[in-house]
Amino acid sequence: MHRAGIAYWPIVIILGAGILGWNASHFVGAVQQPRTKNLDFLPPPVVAQALACGQGTALAKLRWIDSFAYTQLQFDRQDDRVAGEGERGGFERLYDTLITLDPAFVPFYEHGVVNTSGVLKHHQAALSIIMRGLDARPHDTGLWRLASAMLAVQFDWAKRNPANLDRWLNAWAAAESEDGRQAVLDWRRGLAFTHVEGLETLPYWIEQLRGTRPGTAMADFVEGTVRELLAQHGCAVLKRIAGGSQGWLPSGSLLPWAPPQLDVRAAAAEWPRSVPAWAPVMRDASGWQLRADPFGWPWIRRGAEVVSPGADQRRFLKQTFGQRSQIQGEADQRGRAPADLAEARAWGVELPVPPHGGHWDFSQHLPDVAWPDPPSQPWQLR
Amino acid sequence: MILIVAGATCREAVRSRAFLGLLLIFAVTALLTRVVGWVSATDGNIVALDLVMSLQSVIGVLVAVATGTVLVQSEIQQKTLYTVLSRPLPRWRFVIGKYLGLAAALIAGQLAMAVIGLAWVWITGASLNPWLLLAVGMTCLEVLVMAAVGICLSMLAGPLLSAVLCLAVYALGHAVATLPQLIDHLESWKRTLAVAAAALIPNLGYFTFRGQAIHGHGMTATDAAVSLGYAALWIALLLVVSIAVFRRKQL
Amino acid sequence: MSDLLEFSSVSYSYRGDWLNLVHALTEVSFSVPQGCAYGFLGANGAGKSTSIRLVAGLLHGHRGTIRLFGQELSGEDHRLRARIGYLPEQPYFYDNLAVGEYLAWLAQLSGMTVARIPAAVDRVCQLLDLGDLKKRSLRSFSKGMRQRFGLAQAIVHEPDLLILDEPFSGLDPLWRARFKEVMSLERKRGATLCFSSHILGDVEELCDRYGVIDHGRVLEQGRLADLLGQAPLELTGSGEAPPGAIAGADGTWSLRIADGERERILAALPAERILRLERQKIALEDWFVQRIKGSHHAGVKLGVAS
Numbered sequence: 001m002h003r004a005g006i007a008y009w010p011i012v013i014i015l016g017a018g019i020l021g022w023n024a025s026h027f028v029g030a031v032q033q034p035r036t037k038n039l040d041f042l043p044p045p046v047v048a049q050a051l052a053c054g055q056g057t058a059l060a061k062l063r064w065i066d067s068f069a070y071t072q073l074q075f076d077r078q079d080d081r082v083a084g085e086g087e088r089g090g091f092e093r094l095y096d097t098l099i100t101l102d103p104a105f106v107p108f109y110e111h112g113v114v115n116t117s118g119v120l121k122h123h124q125a126a127l128s129i130i131m132r133g134l135d136a137r138p139h140d141t142g143l144w145r146l147a148s149a150m151l152a153v154q155f156d157w158a159k160r161n162p163a164n165l166d167r168w169l170n171a172w173a174a175a176e177s178e179d180g181r182q183a184v185l186d187w188r189r190g191l192a193f194t195h196v197e198g199l200e201t202l203p204y205w206i207e208q209l210r211g212t213r214p215g216t217a218m219a220d221f222v223e224g225t226v227r228e229l230l231a232q233h234g235c236a237v238l239k240r241i242a243g244g245s246q247g248w249l250p251s252g253s254l255l256p257w258a259p260p261q262l263d264v265r266a267a268a269a270e271w272p273r274s275v276p277a278w279a280p281v282m283r284d285a286s287g288w289q290l291r292a293d294p295f296g297w298p299w300i301r302r303g304a305e306v307v308s309p310g311a312d313q314r315r316f317l318k319q320t321f322g323q324r325s326q327i328q329g330e331a332d333q334r335g336r337a338p339a340d341l342a343e344a345r346a347w348g349v350e351l352p353v354p355p356h357g358g359h360w361d362f363s364q365h366l367p368d369v370a371w372p373d374p375p376s377q378p379w380q381l382r
Numbered sequence: 383m384i385l386i387v388a389g390a391t392c393r394e395a396v397r398s399r400a401f402l403g404l405l406l407i408f409a410v411t412a413l414l415t416r417v418v419g420w421v422s423a424t425d426g427n428i429v430a431l432d433l434v435m436s437l438q439s440v441i442g443v444l445v446a447v448a449t450g451t452v453l454v455q456s457e458i459q460q461k462t463l464y465t466v467l468s469r470p471l472p473r474w475r476f477v478i479g480k481y482l483g484l485a486a487a488l489i490a491g492q493l494a495m496a497v498i499g500l501a502w503v504w505i506t507g508a509s510l511n512p513w514l515l516l517a518v519g520m521t522c523l524e525v526l527v528m529a530a531v532g533i534c535l536s537m538l539a540g541p542l543l544s545a546v547l548c549l550a551v552y553a554l555g556h557a558v559a560t561l562p563q564l565i566d567h568l569e570s571w572k573r574t575l576a577v578a579a580a581a582l583i584p585n586l587g588y589f590t591f592r593g594q595a596i597h598g599h600g601m602t603a604t605d606a607a608v609s610l611g612y613a614a615l616w617i618a619l620l621l622v623v624s625i626a627v628f629r630r631k632q633l
Numbered sequence: 634m635s636d637l638l639e640f641s642s643v644s645y646s647y648r649g650d651w652l653n654l655v656h657a658l659t660e661v662s663f664s665v666p667q668g669c670a671y672g673f674l675g676a677n678g679a680g681k682s683t684s685i686r687l688v689a690g691l692l693h694g695h696r697g698t699i700r701l702f703g704q705e706l707s708g709e710d711h712r713l714r715a716r717i718g719y720l721p722e723q724p725y726f727y728d729n730l731a732v733g734e735y736l737a738w739l740a741q742l743s744g745m746t747v748a749r750i751p752a753a754v755d756r757v758c759q760l761l762d763l764g765d766l767k768k769r770s771l772r773s774f775s776k777g778m779r780q781r782f783g784l785a786q787a788i789v790h791e792p793d794l795l796i797l798d799e800p801f802s803g804l805d806p807l808w809r810a811r812f813k814e815v816m817s818l819e820r821k822r823g824a825t826l827c828f829s830s831h832i833l834g835d836v837e838e839l840c841d842r843y844g845v846i847d848h849g850r851v852l853e854q855g856r857l858a859d860l861l862g863q864a865p866l867e868l869t870g871s872g873e874a875p876p877g878a879i880a881g882a883d884g885t886w887s888l889r890i891a892d893g894e895r896e897r898i899l900a901a902l903p904a905e906r907i908l909r910l911e912r913q914k915i916a917l918e919d920w921f922v923q924r925i926k927g928s929h930h931a932g933v934k935l936g937v938a939s
């Protein structure tokens with residue numbers, strides 16, 4: 001009688017499915033936990049190169065990926081001292097080797113800086129890493145930007161060593177192509193604004209403005225915001241550089257300010273070298289000149305304060321937004337807009353009188369204010 | 383005559399299961415390197431490209447060592463060359479023909495791996511640059527030199543020992559590039575000894591161009607010519623030694 | 634008839650295990666005339682394959698003279714090998730080449746012009762029933778099929794001298810018969826045959842000359858007919874048996890006489906008492922065993938350097 005043989009393939013399939021399922025079950029329902037791991041095997045760079053058998057770049061990347069777990073560990077431990085290496089920590093040794101194996105790979109420098117400076121506050125080690133990066137890739141904008149940020153923020157060169165920072169930024173500009181130099185200018189502008197009262201966020205809005213198309217509602221909004229910031233700054237500055245008890249503007253005056261009444265010492269202290277483009281004054285061969293405010297209106301002195309009419313106008317609209325929306329609601333219910341301010345008040349909405357010559361305009365769906373044209377051209381922002 | 387032997391050797395090599403198996407291993411592993419690229423925090427395309435090209439190099443060398451060390455030796459042991467060398471074929475032509483056939487097969491393998499690997503990383507988002515082709519070419523030179531090392535060692539030792547020695551030559555050949563730094567602190571006589579020993583090993587650093595190519599950096603024509611000349615010189619030397627030993631071999 | 638292959642006092646030694654010097658051949662001399670079929674006889678390890686491999690160029694460094702096609706073998710004699718076809722003992726072949734392309738490749742290596750190769754390959758495939766296997770690789774071949782391929786590659790380029798080492802090894806009786814046919818056809822084509830075999834019946838069937846080698850020395854060689862002619866005569870008669878005769882059951886007697894004694898004994902017997910006189914058939918195998926044993930008793934040993 002013929003005896004059936006063992007069916008091997010079904011057994012293989014069943015066992016294979018079982019093993020695959022067992023392996024896959026580790027992933028099902030597993031709680032994601034960050035992987036942490038200590039650093040092991042940190043050969044010196046030359047030894048690592050010798051051991052890499054020509055595959056240094058690939059091995060460096062694999063080692064780098066593996067070291068993410070060590071970064072995770074250091075978030076909590078905050079101590080990467082490695083036995084036998086004196087001052088040099090584990091990250092420093094690791095990135096020293098990784099960079100030697102693949103000096104052209106930018107993430108090594110970026111992560112090296114983040115790990116040493118950002119996580120462990122070893123700024124000197126981070127600086128040495130980034131400098132090696134600039135040695136290897138002298139035209140990499142990202143590395144220059146990172147190094148500049150380190151010098152400005154971690155080493156406070158903007159305050160403590162501005163001359164060297166300036167030289168540094170000039171070197172960066174020299175390393176960039178024609179198109180790339182814009183990055184340096186943007187960085188300088190950004191750096192400058194971090195120390196200018198009221199203008200800390202201006203670089204952000206300038207960037208936003210670059211992304212808008214003139215004439216659009218978004219462009220109008222961003223422009224208005226930029227002008228408002230500049231106006232606020234101008235008010236604060238003019239207040240400081242006004243001549244002491246003499247004052248320099250008649251109260252309520254709209255006339256341009258007369259140069260002899262400037263507190264020159266205060267102005268020199270405000271701008272020791274040159275008057276920046278965002279200043280409310282300018283200086284040329286004929287001396288100091290007062291500019292109009294960013295909206296084109298002359299500055300107004302009110303007691304000890306200086307006021308920007310344009311900023312006032314913008315602020316007025318923001319402050320009356322609630323009442324204007326209320327009128328809009330009433331108009332929707334009644335099927336028509338109010339004829340004038342008196343009727344609006346009669347509807348129960350108390351609208352203030354607009355400043356600086358403006359008058360209410362109820363022709364729009366949302367009540368607006370019609371302002372007179374400013375006597376001067378608004379500042380050019382684009 | 384040489385080309386006749388080379389043709390048969392190439393056909394035999396590319397049809398061998400070991401050769402095709404290693405190509406398959408490369409293809410599967412190349413797919414997985416992409417995952418590593420995705421895992422890396424940034425520049426995953428560079429990571430994947432680097433790993434694929436390293437894999438191509440490593441597998442290429444392994445194939446060269448595995449086939450080079452048994453190319454002639456296995457024929458002697460299995461006596462398959464009895465029916466070949468009993469024909470009007472001088473032994474030197476046999477050795478050169480075998481090497482050329484193996485070289486053709488290895489280059490075909492390298493190109494296949496390059497196409498598979500680079501196409502895969504390109505499809506998954508990496509950008510390629512023409513220098514990568516030169517890097518593939520340099521890897522081919524490295525593989526051809528290792529194949530010649532394998533053949534030469536197999537004339538002097540059995541397949542297993544010659545494969546181990548071949549891999550040692552590969553490791554030392556890359557370490558030689560960093561030797562100046564390693565021996566910097568040694569006494570002069572020790573340094574001389576180290577340099578003399580290193581002179582006996584092919585400096586495989588001449589063919590390591592992958593790292594630069596991946597970042598889009600090029601190689602001058604002079605450097606490329608020097609690498610080519612260096613490879614040709616070593617291959618010629620190793621083949622001459624192989625022929626000299628094989629001529630005296632009793633089969 | 635000139636000698637196609639001639640060994641003159643050829644000695645060959647090599648380093649064996651533990652670097653001991655092994656004298657594989659000692660003062661070996663024999664010759665293979667053109668057009669003959671030469672059977673090379675010897676026990677295992679006698680030196681047959683060594684001699685053959687010296688001719689095939691696989692071994693070198695011998696002392697003495699080997700002449701092939703009238704020219705002495707030296708280091709640069711590869712061109713002479715275009716005229717020989719060699720079948721090794723237990724042949725091995727590349728696994729991944731197909732039969733047809735392998736034969737074509739070997740024919741090309743032997744110097745055959747490309748135009749003639751397809752017809753030559755077809756011829757040998759037909760002779761050895763390999764036509765259906767042309768596209769198959771040798772990986773899947775049995776021992777017998779490899780042996781057939783081995784003979785095919787030996788004759789594909791129509792060599793002048795066929796050197797076959799144990800050609801019938803691994804063959805069933807049908808294929809042994811076919812191999813003999815093919816070898817006879819090759820002889821008819823004009824090839825000279827030289828082969829070694831343990832199967833002495835095959836040697837007896839195919840060869841007209843023989844050589845016996847043992848422990849690296851040629852014991853004997855000559856024409857097979859002469860060897861077989863040395864068998865004693867048998868005289869059968871009736872009536873009174875002469876001295877030394879063996880009586881038969883039917884009243885006859887039989888007496889073995891040497892060729893030299895024939896005249897004397899016949900003269901001494903009446904003609905009417907002589908029934909027949911015939912030569913006994915010598916069993917080559919028995920003769921061979923006796924011959925080898927005889928040489929061992931005579932103290933011929935393989936020399937091993939002390």
